[in-house]
Amino acid sequence: MMSDWLSDTRLSYDTVASSYADLMRGALAGKPxxxxxxxxxxxxxxxxGGPVADLGCGPGHLTAYLHDKGLDAFGIDLSPAMIEIARRDHPGLRFxxxxMTGLALPDRSAGGVVAFFSLIHLPxxxxxxxxxxxxxxxxxxxxxxxxxxxxxxxRLKTEGYGGHPMKVWVHWRPVDRMAAWIRDTGLVVDAQVVLEPDAQVPAGILVAHRP
Structure with missing residues (x-):
């Protein structure tokens, strides 16, 4: 049985998939x-070396960007509608x-994992x-x-991306809490930074590795 939060998140992003994909096209252009x-x-x-899993890949814009940087990147997302768009827009890549709470990937099979603003919906x-x-x-x-x-x-998000209905929780978390959770898994934190700390919603970035 899929947990309620997973089911709500999947349905919400299925609903907004097309509008979200339109919003994300070129989103990195203004983010140096x-x-x-x-x-x-x-x-x-x-x-x-090794393949890179883009988890919560949405319509695949970040997966494609990493591929263009020379990485063997592929995407995984909870939303079938998002994956359909990703496959349509980036036919040469794997989606x-x-x-991400139950990855169907072999142990020690990835050279990198990206979760770019996708953990924000997990309790x-x-x-x-x-x-x-x-x-x-x-x-x-x-x-x-x-x-x-x-x-x-x-916060519970009830509308978004073109005014479509959603039912998805969005979580803001301190950098130190995220870093502590990373260390508890046995990963080693290499870098932590806050981008645009004076913005309404600052962005936290953490980089870690498996020793």
Whole structure:
């Protein structure tokens, strides 16, 4: 049985998939700091090799960007509608429906894992579950990149991306809490930073590796 929060998240993003995909096209063009973070991640993964799993890939814009940086990137998303769009827009890349809390990937099979603003919908008790999955699928030396909303609150999002109805929780979390959860899995934190700390919703970035 799929948990209620998973079912609600999947249905919500199925509903907004087309509008969200339109919004995300070219989204990185005006984000030089985020592109810099992705370039750092790409260089770290290329040093050790291996495929990269983009978890919560949505319509595949980030997966395609990482592929263009030379990575063997593929995407996984909870929403079948998102995956359908990703396959349509990026036909040369691999996309699969799946959940980051139960990845259908072999142990030590990935050189990198990206969860770019996709952990924001997981309840607190499920974040360590997902991070343990990231640790499991990473090869030794493999790199994980997390992006998330910085803060300490939870809100129910009932509408978004073109005014479509949604029922999905959005979680803001302190950087130190996210870093502690990462360390608890056995991953080693290499970098943590807050982008645009004075913005209404600052962006937290964490980079870690499996020793």
């Amino acid at each position: 700091l985020l592109r810099g973070v992705l370039a750092m991640f790409a260089e770290a993964v290329l040093a050790g 699969e429906v799946g959940s 607190d008790e499920e974040v360590p579950v997902a991070l343990a999955q990231f640790h499991r699928v990473l090869r030794p030396g493999g790199v994980v990149l997390l992006g998330f909303h910085v803060g300490d609150e939870h």
